[in-house]
């Protein structure tokens with residue numbers, strides 16, 4: 033896959049000659065092929081196809097971008113190659129590296145499932161996603177709330193989904209966390225990662241990332257999103273109670289160093305910069321039994337919040353981001 037045309041920067045040279053606002057649309061054939069290979073490799077049953085983007089969906093994507101603080105959308109600079117649409121992606125969004133001649137990540141593209149985005153609203157999408165690690169039953173239900181009722185629309189769902197993928201693009205060419213295209217055991221022992229070192233260590237023998245909190249957070253290794261829930265419904269409360277003793281901004285953040293950063297970036301922009309709600313509520317037989325709130329402003333996430341603030345401020349104070 034690293035030698036596939038979609039993963040080579042030379043392939044994208046013509047694409048980036050137009051402004052990024054014009055690089056939003058149907059995925060090119062080489063990209064569709066690449067994502068099919070990725071799905072096969074990672075056990076996703078879906079076989080993506082190129083999707084036409086309806087005008088109303090495209091308008092919502094552009095409105096979601098336009099509503100972001102300007103400095104946020106400018107953060108990736110030339111590292112963002114484009115925003116592409118497929119159907120049958122498996123999941124909602126996807127970002128992957130494009131490599132230079134030395135196989136070093138130098139840019140990235142985002143891919144979204146047009147059909148999933150077309151039918152979603154912010155709170156329903158967040159509730160669906162955050163419920164996927166848990167089996168159903170035992171009277172337990174999880175609700176996620178990322179927008180007030182009046183703002184609970186498709187455009188705002190797309191904006192939150194976009195922010196997460198933007199977080200992945202922003203990691204390109206940085207040492208925030210180890211690149212996701214190399215195995216944990218191949219990460220140089222001498223390398224330091226100012227963001228992910230706050231939460232992660234490498235188990236080289238098992239070729240896995242382990243969180244620094246695993247001894248006190250046994251549910252983390254059974255947390256699987258989207259495909260095949262492993263946690264029983266009655267583990268919702270204990271899972272979120274333990275999550276509250278970590279510096280992960282969300283449960284999905286606890287699944288990998290890359291998603292830790294992408295989740296933190298999305299929720300930081302959403303909650304701190306845009307002053308929007310973010311809350312997970314667990315109910316049992318109709319009674320609320322646990323509320324998990326955003327960690328920004330709390331001591332447990334203070335160090336990560338400083339890093340995010342620096343990242344946004346540093347980039348907005350210079351011209352010409354590389």
Ligand SMILES: [Zn+2]
Pocket residue numbers: 196200290291294
């Ligand atoms: Zn992600």
